[in-house]
Amino acid sequence: MGAWLAWIPLLPLLSSLTLLLLGRRLDERGAALFGVGSVALAALLSLVAILLFVVSDGTAWGGQALSWFSALGLEVGFSLYFDGLTAVMVGVITGVGLLIHLYSVAYMSGDDGFARFFAYLNLFVAMMLILVLAGDFLLLYLGWEGVGLCSFLLIGFWYRVPENGYAARKAFVVTRVGDVALALGLLILVQQFGTLLIQDSVGQAQLLWADSDWPFWVALLLLGGAVGKSAQLPLQTWLPDAMAGPTPVSALIHAATMVTAGVYLIARTQGIFLLAPDVLQLVQLVGGLTLFLAACSALVQQDLKRILAYSTISQIGYMFFALGAGAFSAAVFHLMTHAFFKALLFLAAGQVILSLHHEQDIRRMGGLLRPMPFSALCFAIGCAALAALPFTSGFYSKDAILLQAYAHGGAGIAWWLALAGAGVTALYSLRLFVRLFLGECHTAPTPDNRWPMRWPLALLCLLALFGALIPQPLSDVFVSVPAGEQHVSWAVHLAVLLMPWLGLALGLWLLLRGEDLRRRFAGGILARVWRTGWGFDALYNALLVQPLSLLARLNRRDLLDLPVGFLAWLSRTCHQGLSRLQNGRLRQYVAGIVWGALLVLAVVL
Amino acid sequence: MTGLFYFTMLIALLAALQVVRGLNAVHALLHLIVTLLALSLLFFLLGAPFAAALQVIVYAGAIMVLMVFVIMMLNQGDAAVEQERAWLDVASWRVPGLLCGLLLLELGYLLLAPADGGRVRAVDAAAVGRTLFGPYLLLVELASMLLLAALVGAWHLVRPLKNRREGTSDD
Amino acid sequence: MTEIPVEHGLLFAAALFCIGLVGVLVRRNLVFMLMSLELMLNATAFVFVLGGALHGNADGQVMFVMILTLAAAEVAVGLALVVHLYHRHRSLDADRLDVMKG
Numbered sequence: 054m055g056a057w058l059a060w061i062p063l064l065p066l067l068s069s070l071t072l073l074l075l076g077r078r079l080d081e082r083g084a085a086l087f088g089v090g091s092v093a094l095a096a097l098l099s100l101v102a103i104l105l106f107v108v109s110d111g112t113a114w115g116g117q118a119l120s121w122f123s124a125l126g127l128e129v130g131f132s133l134y135f136d137g138l139t140a141v142m143v144g145v146i147t148g149v150g151l152l153i154h155l156y157s158v159a160y161m162s163g164d165d166g167f168a169r170f171f172a173y174l175n176l177f178v179a180m181m182l183i184l185v186l187a188g189d190f191l192l193l194y195l196g197w198e199g200v201g202l203c204s205f206l207l208i209g210f211w212y213r214v215p216e217n218g219y220a221a222r223k224a225f226v227v228t229r230v231g232d233v234a235l236a237l238g239l240l241i242l243v244q245q246f247g248t249l250l251i252q253d254s255v256g257q258a259q260l261l262w263a264d265s266d267w268p269f270w271v272a273l274l275l276l277g278g279a280v281g282k283s284a285q286l287p288l289q290t291w292l293p294d295a296m297a298g299p300t301p302v303s304a305l306i307h308a309a310t311m312v313t314a315g316v317y318l319i320a321r322t323q324g325i326f327l328l329a330p331d332v333l334q335l336v337q338l339v340g341g342l343t344l345f346l347a348a349c350s351a352l353v354q355q356d357l358k359r360i361l362a363y364s365t366i367s368q369i370g371y372m373f374f375a376l377g378a379g380a381f382s383a384a385v386f387h388l389m390t391h392a393f394f395k396a397l398l399f400l401a402a403g404q405v406i407l408s409l410h411h412e413q414d415i416r417r418m419g420g421l422l423r424p425m426p427f428s429a430l431c432f433a434i435g436c437a438a439l440a441a442l443p444f445t446s447g448f449y450s451k452d453a454i455l456l457q458a459y460a461h462g463g464a465g466i467a468w469w470l471a472l473a474g475a476g477v478t479a480l481y482s483l484r485l486f487v488r489l490f491l492g493e494c495h496t497a498p499t500p501d502n503r504w505p506m507r508w509p510l511a512l513l514c515l516l517a518l519f520g521a522l523i524p525q526p527l528s529d530v531f532v533s534v535p536a537g538e539q540h541v542s543w544a545v546h547l548a549v550l551l552m553p554w555l556g557l558a559l560g561l562w563l564l565l566r567g568e569d570l571r572r573r574f575a576g577g578i579l580a581r582v583w584r585t586g587w588g589f590d591a592l593y594n595a596l597l598v599q600p601l602s603l604l605a606r607l608n609r610r611d612l613l614d615l616p617v618g619f620l621a622w623l624s625r626t627c628h629q630g631l632s633r634l635q636n637g638r639l640r641q642y643v644a645g646i647v648w649g650a651l652l653v654l655a656v657v658l
Numbered sequence: 659m660t661g662l663f664y665f666t667m668l669i670a671l672l673a674a675l676q677v678v679r680g681l682n683a684v685h686a687l688l689h690l691i692v693t694l695l696a697l698s699l700l701f702f703l704l705g706a707p708f709a710a711a712l713q714v715i716v717y718a719g720a721i722m723v724l725m726v727f728v729i730m731m732l733n734q735g736d737a738a739v740e741q742e743r744a745w746l747d748v749a750s751w752r753v754p755g756l757l758c759g760l761l762l763l764e765l766g767y768l769l770l771a772p773a774d775g776g777r778v779r780a781v782d783a784a785a786v787g788r789t790l791f792g793p794y795l796l797l798v799e800l801a802s803m804l805l806l807a808a809l810v811g812a813w814h815l816v817r818p819l820k821n822r823r824e825g826t827s828d829d
Numbered sequence: 830m831t832e833i834p835v836e837h838g839l840l841f842a843a844a845l846f847c848i849g850l851v852g853v854l855v856r857r858n859l860v861f862m863l864m865s866l867e868l869m870l871n872a873t874a875f876v877f878v879l880g881g882a883l884h885g886n887a888d889g890q891v892m893f894v895m896i897l898t899l900a901a902a903e904v905a906v907g908l909a910l911v912v913h914l915y916h917r918h919r920s921l922d923a924d925r926l927d928v929m930k931g
Contacts, residue, residue, distance in 0.1 A: 637927030639862075643853050647757050654764040663833055667841045674845055674868050678852035683860055690864050693845075697871055701893075704838075704882040709893045716897050721867075721904050728908045729860060732915055738858075745857045754854030758847040765843040770836050778833065779885035789887035790894065797891070801898040808902030812909035 076168030088171030231281015238274030283315030300403030337377025341467030344370025479556030
């Protein structure tokens, strides 16, 4: 362990800069070499770091890679920190990131912005690595804003379509709301403890803030930031629109890594959240509500990628729920497995979308099993993991969440919501698979079977199936929350185990028998509300967007500009008037002098 | 003596009026000379014989001869008289007349306020010379510089330019 | 010496000055303008001499000499300009000379 850790984010950063500067001169092969090569090297370094970390018995390493400045007793530097949580995050980011980069080479080939795409994607990886490797709040915030920027750039990657630009702006603005809260929370911490180092701050908080209101507020503000970044209630509206970006972007940023930054943040500042049990309750409630509402929305969406987006919101809801329930390691566990199977789903969806000529409406899909067996297999594995069917990775993580949450807090509203959500998840997973691959064929696909696109998928399939076997060195990271008195009975075990099957059974029954019911439901009010994401978009539109745009319309001429504009107008008018005087007529000049003399004398009189 | 003073003033004013409204340049110039000579007489009456002499010699003599030269050189004649008549219509007199009338009114109001009739004392040329080459020596130097500059400037301006000569040779 | 009210002398100067001013304003011929200018200069010169005579010192006449010098210089340069302009424009109309670039 040492300052060489800094090279993990630096490599993609340098590559990104190179691609931005030289992107026009490089052909696709060169750009891909830079883009993928840098991430591959970063992944290799990460692997070395993780192995060293494991070999050294999981001792956390923290240190300053570079000093920036020190003034008035405040030491500002670029500090890194590496512990079990970082190891998991770095592994996920570089591992899944590398696979998605490889996939993107095939997916994006032929696009005009090939080099630009990899420049942004590399920048994103660099920023995400900075975010998780950061040992101080400054670097954490840099990474936090950096990934937000990359998200914005990549959602609006195909910027010629106005809707994409709109989606990018929406994502940027909505997450900005959370970022303001985060910045406030971090500033309070820095101001209170006089140190930027995360571990010092959290440690001091536990010593000094035992009986104080500060933890509540700081935790609330941090939660605000996390909620914005991770698309949880009430700031979840941006993620479905963020699907406007290229599919690998959705896989990497809006499923596997960036959106889990909120989970990482709460896990990283666990010490503060533990001091504020009220906020922790809130986290659990937010998670529970989000996962259920988003799962319902996912049930009725017509757009393939939007289904996956709502599913992502829902799965991150599970992580929040776990965090709030005190099952921190389960949350991080689910973060990892989710990264695997959701990336798999997105990439497979990307393959489907590509072979259907950028068709994303599932009503026009169907019967793809025969022409695209490989994609079907990937989807089947991804859906199974998503639905938490036994022996897939999702099964272990979701089980861990539900059981640990029950052990910590018993069955509250949030827990019931989470349990029900598991059923709904299975239901929409089944629907997704059936609509895509069974039934009759609506659009003839032109399957794209290039291996560069396939073998990342194959690897992700393995990870989605067996990723749960990867050990997570988290035991030293989290303060063990005192387990609740709840005894986890066999009934709870059974319920958790059976819930996905219940969902599947309901789905099958609907499929076989409930044709009529489905029709009626699909046209109903509930379906419409779910399809629009519970009307949050309309609500925010009416509450915030409309008044603001009204204000903007009222102030279109810019009232504050008026005095300035008046000055400009005045000087221009004076200029015109005076330049008319400057006509070169000698006699009029003399007349002017006489007028002046008259005036002066009149004043004297 | 006082009568002569006022009479001379009247002549000066009348001649000045003729200068301003005259059509023929040579006639106007002659009227200007009359004004200058009348002023010279006034200076003499005010007890400034040196100034009177200078007025006659330099002003009415040298400067006016210069103007005569120029008028002869431009050689305008009857066409110029007609031109002047066309330019000096009644309308063109209105605004300048009004302006100057107002100015005269204001000046008169200002000047007539303090009635301070004083005796005029004679100042001879010797006194002027002493003052001129005593405290005002710098002024004399400056005046000489000014005249030199005027000389150079005038010479430069009337010097025939090469390109102008070529231009006239074309037409 | 002569006993005259000062204000009458001043009033005469003012009148002469105003006549010259009217000339400058009314005439369009540059030569006439120059002549009117001479009238105005003489009016001021008269005031100087009058003041000097009243106070009995030579300063007034010194200033007169200065004005004489000034008039000479002015007439010399002014007439040179008139000649130059006449050669260039074939006209002495002051109103036509309203362009900076010849």
